[in-house]
Amino acid sequence: MTRSTFPPPRLKGRGAALNPEGRFETQTRQDFDDGWYRDGEPIPPPRTEVTEERARRIISSNQSPDVPFDASINAYRGCEHGCAYCYARPTHSYLNLSPGLDFETKLFAKTNAAEQLRVELAKPGYVCTPINMGANTDPYQPIERRYRITRQLLEVFLETGQPCTIITKNALVERDLDLLVELARKKLVHAFVSVTSLDNRLSSRLEPRASAPHxxxxxxxxxxxxxxxxGVMVAPIIPALTDVYLEEILERAAAAGAPVAGYTVVRLPYELKDLFDDWLRTQVPDRAEHVISLIRQMRNGKDNDARFGSRMKGEGVFADLIRTRFRAALRRHGYAERRGIELDTTQFQPPRTPSPQGQLF
Incomplete structure (x- = not known):
């Protein structure tokens, strides 16, 4: 008996309905109905699985001129937010997992992150520079409530005077206000919250396990x-889908006290282009072709343009229009021209190595 609902067009609470092999796989797998379920019986939703791992390195170096930081930390691999547009999805291919459902259901928690951070900050050759959290996966995704790895990292930053920046889509960041306030007093932290749209229904499908826009x-x-x-990041802007909210997001974020703002436009590297195309044709079939057409217009006719200087903002008429609208809204709402505040690197003190004899000096 063939099930009419297999595979499902959408999984509630998940951004992807597909689970294709990564580009490095040598084997392919295909789901099929073995008759176990009765016709019409719903397929059990995939559960989140977390594997605890011990990182050998925790600070990653950045060589891209497109982002304003030289070092970053990702406390987790994979992200339960399940954002359909997430450019980090293809990284799961390096783990022999799918950039689709696996990326948001098979997660890895670096439980020794704070311990390893101490080791790396204590190295004689370490040069203090602000460390970003949230470059690849969200430091405040739902499993942070249980693992508290991000909070442990903030404790190390505060202890050592190490400045940091944060990018998140989750209001869970409010939990750590006690640490963030102390870091801010020393000019050691600057946060950004990413707001993609102001439509709760769209957000629940586009980024199902992130906090609601409000x-x-x-x-x-x-x-x-x-x-x-x-500050606020309007990121990513998806043409003909979320760009309509650009000005209102900036207006409401300014009213909330955001001193600075930034934006990026959606980019679709590697397997993400097929996953996002499937999401569009499932969720907004009437606009799918138009959205893809505009994305390609901003990417020199391709789904993705990886060149530095272009990959974050795009090129062409529509990209220029977004840039003009963004700058006009900045002026209208009094945002600062610079991308963020200056963080103080002069307070950094390497962590001391634990010793039963204590420290003489």
Whole structure:
């Protein structure tokens, strides 16, 4: 008996409905109905599985001129937010996992992250530079409630005077206000909250396990009210789908106290282009072709353009229009021209190695 609902067009609470092999796989797998389920019986939703691992290195170096930091930390691999557009999805291919459902259901927690951070900060050759959290996977994704790895990293930053930046889509960042306030007093932290749209229904399908748009704006307000500088990232902007919210997001974030703002446009590297195309044709079939056409217009006729200087903002008429609208909104709402506040690297003190004899000097 063939099940009419197999495979499902959408999985509630998940951004991807597909689970294709990564580009490095040598074997292919195909789901099929073995008759176990009765016709019409719903398929059990995939559960989140977390594997604890011990990282051999925790600080990653950045060579890209497109981002304003030289070092980053990812406390997790994979991201439960399940954003359909996430450019980090293809990284799961390096783990012999799928950039589709696997990316948001088979997660890895670096439980020794804070311990390893101490080791790397204590190296004689370490040069203090702000460390970003949130470059690849969200440091405040739902499993952070249990593992608290991001909080442990913040404790090390505060202890050593190590400055950091944060990018998140989750209001869980408010949990760590006690640490963030202390870091902010020393000019050691700057946060950004990413807001993609203001449509709750769209957001629940596009980024199903991230905080709702209004909660992200509330988080911006809460951080700034507490003295923690928190800007807004309108990222990524998806043409003909989320770009309509650009000006209102900037207006509401300014009202919430955001001092600075930034944006990126969607990019579709490697396997992501097929996953996002499937999401569009499932969720917004009437606009799918138009969205893909505009993305390609901003990417020299391709799904992705990886060149530095172009990959974040795109090129062409539509990219220029977004840039013009963004700059006009910045002026209208009084945002600062610079991308963030200056963080203080002069307070850094390497962590001391634990010793039963203590430290003489």
């Amino acid at each position: 909660r992200r704006l509330e988080a911006i307000a809460a951080l700034n009210a507490a003295g923690v500088p928190c």
